[in-house]
Amino acid sequence: MKPMATLKINGKKIIASDGATILEAAREHDIRIPTLCSNEALKPYGACRLCIVEVTKNGRTSIETSCTYPAEDGLEVKTDSPRVAEGRKLVIELYLARCPNVKIIRQLAEEYGITESAPQMGKDNDYCILCGLCVRACNEVVQAGAIQFAGSGINKIVDSPFHKTAEDCVACGSCAFICPTGIIKKNDLPATSQCTPEGCTQTGAQREILNWQVEHKLKECIKCGNPYYPEPHLTKITRQYYFLPEFFNICPSCRQYPVVDEDKCLGCGGCMEACPIGALELEDKGGYDKKAHVFTGNCTACHTCEDYCPMKAIS
Amino acid sequence: MKINRASDLSKIKKQGLDLLSPATTRITVGSATCGLAKGAGKVLEALKYEIKKQKIKAEVVAVGCNGLCYAEPIVEVIQPGKPRITYGPVTVDKVGELLKSLKTGRAMQDLALARHDEEAYCLNIAPLKYAKGKVPAMLSGIKEYRKHDFFKNQLKLVSKNAGTISPSRIEEYIALDGYAAMEKVLTAMKPEDVIKEVTASKLRGRGGAGFPTGLKWQACRSAAGDKKYIVCNGSEGDPEIGMHRSFLESDPHSIIEGMAIAGYAVGADAGYIYVNDRYVVALERLEEAIRQAEQAGLLGRNILGSGFSFSLKVKRGGGAYVCGEETALLNALEGQSGEPRPRPPYPAQQGLFGKPTVVNNIETLANIALIALHGGKWFAKIGTAASTGTKIVALSGAVAQPGWVEVPLGTPVKTIIETFGKGTGTGKKVKAFQTGGPSGGVLPASLLNIKLDYDQLARAGSLLGSGGLLVMDEGTDMLDMAKFLTDFFADETCGKCSTCREGVKRLQEIIASIMQGYGTKEHLNLVKRMASAMADTSACALGKTAAVPFLTVLKHFPKEVEGKLLKKGA
Numbered sequence A: 001m002k003p004m005a006t007l008k009i010n011g012k013k014i015i016a017s018d019g020a021t022i023l024e025a026a027r028e029h030d031i032r033i034p035t036l037c038s039n040e041a042l043k044p045y046g047a048c049r050l051c052i053v054e055v056t057k058n059g060r061t062s063i064e065t066s067c068t069y070p071a072e073d074g075l076e077v078k079t080d081s082p083r084v085a086e087g088r089k090l091v092i093e094l095y096l097a098r099c100p101n102v103k104i105i106r107q108l109a110e111e112y113g114i115t116e117s118a119p120q121m122g123k124d125n126d127y128c129i130l131c132g133l134c135v136r137a138c139n140e141v142v143q144a145g146a147i148q149f150a151g152s153g154i155n156k157i158v159d160s161p162f163h164k165t166a167e168d169c170v171a172c173g174s175c176a177f178i179c180p181t182g183i184i185k186k187n188d189l190p191a192t193s194q195c196t197p198e199g200c201t202q203t204g205a206q207r208e209i210l211n212w213q214v215e216h217k218l219k220e221c222i223k224c225g226n227p228y229y230p231e232p233h234l235t236k237i238t239r240q241y242y243f244l245p246e247f248f249n250i251c252p253s254c255r256q257y258p259v260v261d262e263d264k265c266l267g268c269g270g271c272m273e274a275c276p277i278g279a280l281e282l283e284d285k286g287g288y289d290k291k292a293h294v295f296t297g298n299c300t301a302c303h304t305c306e307d308y309c310p311m312k313a314i315s
Numbered sequence B: 001m002k003i004n005r006a007s008d009l010s011k012i013k014k015q016g017l018d019l020l021s022p023a024t025t026r027i028t029v030g031s032a033t034c035g036l037a038k039g040a041g042k043v044l045e046a047l048k049y050e051i052k053k054q055k056i057k058a059e060v061v062a063v064g065c066n067g068l069c070y071a072e073p074i075v076e077v078i079q080p081g082k083p084r085i086t087y088g089p090v091t092v093d094k095v096g097e098l099l100k101s102l103k104t105g106r107a108m109q110d111l112a113l114a115r116h117d118e119e120a121y122c123l124n125i126a127p128l129k130y131a132k133g134k135v136p137a138m139l140s141g142i143k144e145y146r147k148h149d150f151f152k153n154q155l156k157l158v159s160k161n162a163g164t165i166s167p168s169r170i171e172e173y174i175a176l177d178g179y180a181a182m183e184k185v186l187t188a189m190k191p192e193d194v195i196k197e198v199t200a201s202k203l204r205g206r207g208g209a210g211f212p213t214g215l216k217w218q219a220c221r222s223a224a225g226d227k228k229y230i231v232c233n234g235s236e237g238d239p240e241i242g243m244h245r246s247f248l249e250s251d252p253h254s255i256i257e258g259m260a261i262a263g264y265a266v267g268a269d270a271g272y273i274y275v276n277d278r279y280v281v282a283l284e285r286l287e288e289a290i291r292q293a294e295q296a297g298l299l300g301r302n303i304l305g306s307g308f309s310f311s312l313k314v315k316r317g318g319g320a321y322v323c324g325e326e327t328a329l330l331n332a333l334e335g336q337s338g339e340p341r342p343r344p345p346y347p348a349q350q351g352l353f354g355k356p357t358v359v360n361n362i363e364t365l366a367n368i369a370l371i372a373l374h375g376g377k378w379f380a381k382i383g384t385a386a387s388t389g390t391k392i393v394a395l396s397g398a399v400a401q402p403g404w405v406e407v408p409l410g411t412p413v414k415t416i417i418e419t420f421g422k423g424t425g426t427g428k429k430v431k432a433f434q435t436g437g438p439s440g441g442v443l444p445a446s447l448l449n450i451k452l453d454y455d456q457l458a459r460a461g462s463l464l465g466s467g468g469l470l471v472m473d474e475g476t477d478m479l480d481m482a483k484f485l486t487d488f489f490a491d492e493t494c495g496k497c498s499t500c501r502e503g504v505k506r507l508q509e510i511i512a513s514i515m516q517g518y519g520t521k522e523h524l525n526l527v528k529r530m531a532s533a534m535a536d537t538s539a540c541a542l543g544k545t546a547a548v549p550f551l552t553v554l555k556h557f558p559k560e561v562e563g564k565l566l567k568k569g570a
Helices: A022-028 A082-098 A103-111 A133-141 A174-178 A231-240 A270-274 A304-308 B006-020 B033-037 B040-054 B092-104 B170-175 B180-188 B191-200 B213-222 B243-250 B252-266 B280-295 B326-333 B362-374 B376-380 B413-420 B454-459 B478-492 B498-515 B521-537 B541-545 B548-556 B558-562
Strands: A005-009 A012-016 A052-057 A060-065 A076-078 A148-150 A157-159 A186-189 A192-196 A199-203 A206-209 A214-220 A227-230 A280-284 A290-294 B025-030 B058-063 B075-078 B084-087 B112-116 B229-234 B270-276 B311-317 B357-361 B390-397 B403-408 B430-435 B442-444 B468-473
Touching (some): A005 A022, A052 A082, A060 A082, A082 A103, A082 B498, B006 B180, B213 B357, B229 B252, B243 B280, B243 B390, B252 B270, B252 B280, B252 B357, B390 B413, B430 B478, B442 B548, B478 B498
Parallel strands (some): A005 A076, B229 B270, B229 B357
Antiparallel strands (some): A052 A060, A186 A206, B025 B075, B084 B112
16 A cells, blocks of 8 residues: 555645545545545445545546545646536435435535526435445444345335344444434333233333334443343443443443552452452552553443442552 | 376267267257246147157257247257258147157248258367258258348357257267366466467457456456355346346356366366355256266366366355346455445455456357367457457347347347347337446447447447347337436445445435436536546446436437426426
């Protein structure tokens, strides 16, 4: 990989950082290129075609998507040439025809001075722009692979497998978070109890994602009792990153890690032996001095150590 | 038998020649899918049964297709010392008559299509003579193939073996110079020399884009990587074009040989052949051919003692049109959905599984053995200066005799339609034609003199593509044609790029509104605007050309479309 690339964007000389795409290079230098399907956390995809730019390389000019094209030495890039503007206008018009009531599309159209799609175009009322952000987040970041594109040709949609309950969905809600149009509906339902003459049934708090027909129980914090996260996702993270099974018993807001008062600590190691999961260790402080140290990555915040400390140095 | 050195190859060659011009009668039945659809399977069975019953000394062999698809089922007869005679169509009820003609030596005049006195398709060796001495008077009434319109105007290089050899016998392929190119390359040529020959041949990709094959190989050879791949693109998603299928069913070994040579040239030791899953017969024969080549030691480790290893695998694809696009094909091979990848990086730099990969079309690879054997200079003389070699053209639509033919590049379209297709067959004149499959432009009859080469067709707004030639006669409604092609794209777009997916949908709507009678001039202007923007903003060739059929219909047949627009004041 070449270290740095020098290229021209809109006539301005720009030094792009290592391995950057044209889009990234432009953003580093505050040159605006509109996008719908790009996200820093995900690999470039190139589906929305909004980020098109005119690239001249070795005397050849072509229209390329800046999110996928690597910033190479000697490129000449124009982000707003007439050809680009014409293409971008059509993209926005086509989106307007597909999703006339989606807020970000309307804002984008306003920015480029387009009020309506061409009257000869038909109009749909779709809310999904098929940018693929949800699908890619589910595959690349969450690594659940619960949802995918389905259907072919112009009837492509994002869907759960076979339009049934997405069995691999862990209800993390990343899809709903990343969706630019807000069509993915994620609801957290409070705990309910239903009483019939036969008896009462209690349902804990649940999270539902309507689009994928998923309903999962939310884990309740053993300290405050509040539901805070869907159980299958916690199980997945526990397995994926080798967390201890107890780690997620406490919700993040209740998680108060024990703090060692080093003035009081004798370095006896009693806490270390008491800790059920080995989250404490003695740390050399020079000479014979040793102090207890808490590894917050492992600590489940159970505070067992607190009871064992003879000097009450842990709080 | 294992082939370890060149002398083993010539031994097998002799065996193969004995099979091709045997001491007893040889009857071949054209059993590619086109023949099987017309009952070649039944004819084959009937022939075998009758021969056993009547105790005739003869061998019945299933071969591929020789391009005379309109006359299927085709049966060819070679009697010792007599010319090879092509009959068609031979249906099951004609089998008895055929066998009687074997005994009497009198040909079935009404069914005979052509007479081959020799096998002229061996390129650098003396033609394999069937007929010894004078042709019997009883057979002289049949047209010799060199005078037969269908064969006379063709230049069979790539398809020289199709319909002659049995696809399931490696000996017969070797008999007609098969694997000789591989032997030459592996024993006497350096990889760089092979690439030099291919570059000198000016061979261009036969898939669609027409990229120079030599350059592609050079790029892959110079790309850094411990592992490289050769991928054969046999996706063929175009409707009404079956020549790759037909080719795989007739001569699968030439693809294997071409891929092995390509592997040697670019430094790859593994290859994948991606074939449409609907091509059942082709897949069966291809897999059998690979098995035979492996058994003979022509695939696998240390081929012909040269130290070069190459293995091949067949992968089945769903037959999506977009998977003919090379990066979409790579995605499909990796098990992902068939969506094109952004370029750069190009497949030659980062292709299959992230390794440098050469993706070549079936027909391109079939040319490789010829170039390696006879040299790039020899190949460059065929065709025109910029478009060298031959092209298999699949004739379909309004032609009297559909089928496929191989012609040198630079042949006028008119010649192909008239000499091989024998006109429209409906008594009407040719109105329009489309080259290059659905992505090509629909051109009017006034352009019939256009020559079949990459640059002329590109200038006319069409492409050579995979070599489809769809003919439309005067009775065709051009707007209907545009609707058919746009509907095809609506089904076959992968739906990734916004412009292609949404654009095609809107084009469909515009065509519908014109058909229903409320289209206006603005509709047509929008089509033109959309077509140019789609060509700019789509990622792959499918999206870039999705509007081309409609656009060329508008350009060449404006009156027909404008006549359907909403009248002023109506």
